Amino acid sequence: MNETGKSSQSLYSRLFIVLLAMNCIWGCAPHRLALKPSVTPVPSQPPPEPPVLTIDQLLGLQRPPDLIRDTDSDQYAQRTVMENFWKLKEKAAQDGWHLILVSGYRSFNHQRHIWNHFDALYQKTDNLDEKGRARAVMSLVSVPGLSRHHWGTELDISEVSLRGQLVNIHPDTPNRVVQFYDWMERNAPLFGFCKVYLGKKGAVRDEPWHWSFIPFSRVYQEQFMAIKDFHRIMNDKVSNVGYLMKNFKKILKQEIRSINSECFQAKPTENSDHPSVETEGQQQLTPVPKAVEGAD
Secondary structure, three states, rough: OOOOHHHHHHHHHHHHHHHHHHHHHHHHHOHHHOOOHHHHHHHHHHHHHOOOOOHHOOOOOOOOOOEEEEOOOOOOEEHHHHHHHHHHHHHHHOOOOOEEEEEEOOHHHHHHHHHHHHHHHHHHHHHOOOOHHHHHOOOOOOOOOOOHHHHEEEEEEEEEEHHOOOOOOOOOHHHHHHHHHHHHHHHHHHHHHOOOOOOOOOOOOOOOOEEEEEHHHHHHHHHHHHOOOOOHHHHOOOOOOHHHHHHHHHHHHHHHHOHHHHOOOOOOOOOOOOOOOOOOOOOOOOOOOOOOOOOO
């Protein structure tokens, strides 16, 4: 072989070695080279405009639009409200809490059933006249037609392991209940919910389980307060309707004063954002001498 052939063979050999080394370098490179770049989280979208409610819908005489069902609880709420609850529920599960809906949308007739149930309880257990019974029931249950649950924006939220245990904060409140309330107060506003009954004033007692979807309910509250004619809710099938009719203006004022005004002082973020104890929602209408989880 002449000098030119040897030179070419040597060149090819060196080139082969270089390519082999480069292949080894790339093949043995750390896995991080193959990682996809981190994805910047997409900001959550602000909630849509709330559906328009008629006066009959605000008073519970007709269903609000676009109600959807929560299959775990068989409760209903407006679609956006329920979807935000499901997001809150997912966050809770990550933190070791298992949320369950106790109550959502209620019609006028449903609210009347709850009202009459508690009135019948007081007739059996307390020696109260019509006025006394009406005031006692109002501390536990909103007057039919005046309940925020008619709007499809209000949720009574409990925790699976604490069903039937949610009460007002007092020295004997179980520590796990207090921890759950604390978690809700820190996290529920991130999904648009606010605790509207604090029991500081008005007719309705403290309700740590009652959460309102503020992006919608703030609009409906303004519309509700503009209603002038409430004669359609003065139904003779409502217990103590005589007292309610005679004192309606005062009763309406007390209901409105019960609302936590802090929920409406600032517009909630795009993700965001109660004294005797009641039973947690309308489904367990068992006699309760004092107070229990959520039948407002």
